[in-house]
Amino acid sequence: MEDLTEMLKGTLEGCVLQIIGGEETYGYAITRRLNELGFTDVIEGTVYTILLRLERNGLVRVTKRPSEKGPPRKFYALNDAGREELARFWAKWEYLSSRIDKLKEGGR
Amino acid sequence: MNFWETVTGSDLTRAWKAFEARAKALPAGHRAAWERIKAHLLPRSGFTGRDLLPVLDGVLGLLEETAADGQGVDEVLGDDIAGFCAALAGGEGLRDYRDRWREQLNSNVARKLSRLGG
Amino acid sequence: MGIRDIIEGKKHWRAHVARVKALPPDYRIVYGEIQKYFFKVGPVNLPDGRLLSGIVDFFEEGAAAGRPVLELVGHDVAAFCDDLIKDSPTYTDIYRASLGGEPGKTS
Numbered sequence: 001m002e003d004l005t006e007m008l009k010g011t012l013e014g015c016v017l018q019i020i021g022g023e024e025t026y027g028y029a030i031t032r033r034l035n036e037l038g039f040t041d042v043i044e045g046t047v048y049t050i051l052l053r054l055e056r057n058g059l060v061r062v063t064k065r066p067s068e069k070g071p072p073r074k075f076y077a078l079n080d081a082g083r084e085e086l087a088r089f090w091a092k093w094e095y096l097s098s099r100i101d102k103l104k105e106g107g108r
Numbered sequence: 109m110n111f112w113e114t115v116t117g118s119d120l121t122r123a124w125k126a127f128e129a130r131a132k133a134l135p136a137g138h139r140a141a142w143e144r145i146k147a148h149l150l151p152r153s154g155f156t157g158r159d160l161l162p163v164l165d166g167v168l169g170l171l172e173e174t175a176a177d178g179q180g181v182d183e184v185l186g187d188d189i190a191g192f193c194a195a196l197a198g199g200e201g202l203r204d205y206r207d208r209w210r211e212q213l214n215s216n217v218a219r220k221l222s223r224l225g226g
Numbered sequence: 227m228g229i230r231d232i233i234e235g236k237k238h239w240r241a242h243v244a245r246v247k248a249l250p251p252d253y254r255i256v257y258g259e260i261q262k263y264f265f266k267v268g269p270v271n272l273p274d275g276r277l278l279s280g281i282v283d284f285f286e287e288g289a290a291a292g293r294p295v296l297e298l299v300g301h302d303v304a305a306f307c308d309d310l311i312k313d314s315p316t317y318t319d320i321y322r323a324s325l326g327g328e329p330g331k332t333s
Contacts, residue, residue, distance in 0.1 A: 027284075027287070028287070028288075028291065043297070043298065043299070043300045044288065044297075044298045044299075045298055045299035045300050045306045045309075046300070046306075046309070048284050049306070049309040049310050049312075052280065052310065053313070056313075067287075067290075069290055070286065070287060070289070070290020070291065071283070071286045071287060071290060073287060074283070162268060163268070165268075166265060166266060166267075166268040169265040169266065170265070170266050173262050173265070173266075206267065209263055209266050209267065209304075210263075210304035210308075211304075212263075213259050213260070213262070213263045213303055213304045213307065214301070214302060214303055214304050216259050216262075217255065217256055217259050217296075217303050218301075220255045220259070221252055221255060221256075221295075221296070224251055224252060224255065
């Protein structure tokens with residue numbers, strides 16, 4: 001779907017946390033996962049800025065690992081603070097989506 | 109901690125000298141703009157100049173880059189140097205400059221990449 | 227002594243420049259313009275050096291994978307830059323605060 005960028009902005013960080021929470025992974029793989037999911041407009045640069053923020057806020061553990069070609073790759077995994085943040089994200093998301101569903105169904 | 113806080117008093121003098129040396133290397137138009145910018149910014153407060161260093165460093169860098177790119181000083185600052193300084197020192201205009209730099213960044217990238225043939 | 231000279235000392239800066247020079251031409255162009263933009267805007271996290279060296283890390287990975295630079299950062303390079311320094315005040319912000327004026331107001 002096109003033109004999701006604005007709407008996706010606030011939730012993309014949560015999506016990245018969820019992906020990292022599944023398994024330790026790196027920027028390009030995260031981007032590809034999001035693209036495959038249907039968020040085709042998400043570029044690696046955006047994911048890079050999110051990862052940088054997660055690192056600065058102490059939510060991830062970063063490990064440099066050698067890659068077959070090119071420089072070593074930075075791999076990201078959630079730490080305890082990251083897992084708490086992810087739980088908070090899903091709680092907020094469920095609150096938000098349940099309210100919006102209600103609105104759509106015409107309830108109060 | 110702010111990096112600039114580590115600059116000591118004697119370093120401050122040295123920094124000023126270095127600024128002036130860099131300014132001397134600028135083309136005449138850019139150098140004149142530098143003098144006017146200094147004249148506008150310096151009387152703005154009674155402080156030592158330490159806080160102003162990074163701002164002036166940025167301004168010098170801007171003048172140097174644009175001179176190297178062959179851009180006229182009017183293209184960068186417009187004819188309103190007072191307005192530019194007011195923007196730097198807390199006026200309303202800063203957002204406009206930031207927007208202009210933003211546009212310059214994207215158009216320079218587009219122009220130089222197309223020249224590359226890709 | 228420009229910001230260039232102070233970032234982690236001249237030696238580190240030269241090593242940094244050498245890494246930039248080793249990038250493919252399209253990456254080098256975009257890196258150069260990004261650096262220019264940051265020097266103008268003056269985010270306070272610039273002199274710790276990690277902002278710029280982090281970008282080179284990121285670019286080296288993309289270049290090694292053989293991908294064009296704009297595929298990585300998108301066509302709105304400025305938006306990418308602003309995203310990177312979103313949480314960081316600029317030197318102008320600090321200067322303004324030192325004057326004791328209200329932000330966004332001429333004192």
